Amino acid sequence: MTNEEPQKKWLENPMLKPRVEKVTVNMSVGKSGEPLEKAAKVLEQLTGQKPCKRKAKKTIRDFGIRKGEPIACLVTLRKEKAREFLKSALKAVDNKISKERFDQYGNFSFGIEEHIDIPGTRYIPELGIHGMDVSVTLSRPGQRIKNRHRAKSRVGAKHRLNPEEAMAFVKNEFGIEIT
Numbered sequence: 001m002t003n004e005e006p007q008k009k010w011l012e013n014p015m016l017k018p019r020v021e022k023v024t025v026n027m028s029v030g031k032s033g034e035p036l037e038k039a040a041k042v043l044e045q046l047t048g049q050k051p052c053k054r055k056a057k058k059t060i061r062d063f064g065i066r067k068g069e070p071i072a073c074l075v076t077l078r079k080e081k082a083r084e085f086l087k088s089a090l091k092a093v094d095n096k097i098s099k100e101r102f103d104q105y106g107n108f109s110f111g112i113e114e115h116i117d118i119p120g121t122r123y124i125p126e127l128g129i130h131g132m133d134v135s136v137t138l139s140r141p142g143q144r145i146k147n148r149h150r151a152k153s154r155v156g157a158k159h160r161l162n163p164e165e166a167m168a169f170v171k172n173e174f175g176i177e178i179t
Helices: 004-012 034-047 079-092 163-174
Strands: 019-028 052-055 070-078 108-112 133-140
Touching: 004 052, 004 163, 019 034, 019 079, 034 070, 034 079, 070 079, 079 108, 079 133, 079 163
Parallel strands: none
Antiparallel strands: 019 070, 019 133, 052 070, 108 133
C-alpha cells in the first residue's frame, strides 16, 4: 500500500480518516514520597494537567515496593492538548519512530529518557530529571460504539485501524520518519 492510497480513501470517506483519540503520559518512579511528588510536578509542568497516582499491584521485596504503595503518576490528554504535546514529544525523539512501536490496532508508544529533551522545557534542579513513556491511541470515527455503555456493538474488521494506515496517518499529520 502506497502512501497516497490511504489519503485518497480518507478524502472519499471522512469516516475512515484516523484521529488521535488520546495521549497517555506515564512516569514510573518506583518509590512513593518525595521522588513521586517531584515527578508529578514535572508532569504537571509539561502537560498543564494534574497527574493521577498509580499504586503497585503487588509486593516486590527486592525493589522495596509494597502492594498499594503509589509508585507512578500519569496524565491522559485528549483533543488539542494531546496533539500539541505529541508534536513536542516527537521532537524529543528526533521525529523518528520504529515500525515495531506500532501494535496491531495502529496504536504506538515511545519513551523519552530525559524530560528536558522536550523543546521548551526548563531544567529545575530541585525537581531533577525524569523519563517517561508516551502512549498514543489512534482510532476512526465510530469507534465509540464498542466502548459505550448502552447499545454496545462490534466494529467490523474493515473499519478497524491497521498499522499500515496508522503509520501513513502519523507520517502525514506529524511529519515523522518511520524506520
